[in-house]
Amino acid sequence: MKLHENTGASDRRLAIPHSPLTFPPIAISDRASSHAEFWDVRYERETHLFGTQPNAFVASAAEYVPAEADVVELGAGEARNLVYLATRYGHSVTAVDFAPTALDQAQALAAEHGVSLETIEADLRTWTPDRQWDGVLVTFVQLLPHERPRFYQVIQEALRPGGVVIAEWFRPAHLTGDYARIGPSKGDRMVPPDELREHFASLEIVRCEATETTLDEGDKLHGRAGVVRFVARKSRAA
Numbered sequence: 022m023k024l025h026e027n028t029g030a031s032d033r034r035l036a037i038p039h040s041p042l043t044f045p046p047i048a049i050s051d052r053a054s055s056h057a058e059f060w061d062v063r064y065e066r067e068t069h070l071f072g073t074q075p076n077a078f079v080a081s082a083a084e085y086v087p088a089e090a091d092v093v094e095l096g097a098g099e100a101r102n103l104v105y106l107a108t109r110y111g112h113s114v115t116a117v118d119f120a121p122t123a124l125d126q127a128q129a130l131a132a133e134h135g136v137s138l139e140t141i142e143a144d145l146r147t148w149t150p151d152r153q154w155d156g157v158l159v160t161f162v163q164l165l166p167h168e169r170p171r172f173y174q175v176i177q178e179a180l181r182p183g184g185v186v187i188a189e190w191f192r193p194a195h196l197t198g199d200y201a202r203i204g205p206s207k208g209d210r211m212v213p214p215d216e217l218r219e220h221f222a223s224l225e226i227v228r229c230e231a232t233e234t235t236l237d238e239g240d241k242l243h244g245r246a247g248v249v250r251f252v253a254r255k256s257r258a259a
Contacts, residue, residue: 068099073104074238077237079105079160085254092158094117094160095162095176099126100138103127103131114137116141117143118141119142119144153180161189177223177224181255182259187252196211227253228251230249232250
């Protein structure tokens with residue numbers, strides 16, 4: 022594991038104890054894009070693969086995150102969302118990704134903006150968080166149906182009581198509607214809204230919206246898209 026500690030927030034991270042969940046092993050897909058090496062090559066070929074500006078939904082929903090928060094992004098890539106939250110709101114930020122090249126570029130982007138960034142090199146399908154955060158971000162993480170239930174549990178385990186998850190995925194209608202040919206090529210990596218309502222039923226679901234948007238996140242995510250936007254809050258009594 023590659024870990025750059027942000028020591029300034031360590032006391033806050035230890036303030037709320039919890040017992041990490043344990044999970045059975047999961048079969049990892051043999052698709053090329055399911056492996057870190059595939060993404061390392063892409064990030065090596067093109068710095069700022071998905072641009073440097075934050076995801077538009079993350080930026081618009083940032084008000085849900087508590088003040089002076091610890092925020093983690095799962096599948097963070099170059100951490101453009103985290104750098105935005107740190108510079109705009111002063112949050113402490115942690116990036117989790119399985120591609121070391123992405124995390125190196127994330128550190129470079131953070132340094133360029135004067136941001137302290139912790140990075141954790143880990144595969145989201147097998148990673149178990151050892152602490153909790155006030156905010157969890159997820160944007161366009163592409164997992165298969167049998168991989169997603171565990172991931173949804175990890176998101177909830179990573180949230181402190183009172184914490185908020187902000188997420189955006191492609192939804193299955195993206196493949197059948199009049200949308201740009203971006204994102205996954207098959208519907209099995211897209212997320213239907215009802216799936217989120219089922220797996221996050223223990224949280225307060227603030228927003229679970231099937232909608233359309235125009236993405237402008239680098240050359241690879243640019244165009245009209247069918248997405249699901251999701252915000253949910255963990256009870257303070259949890």
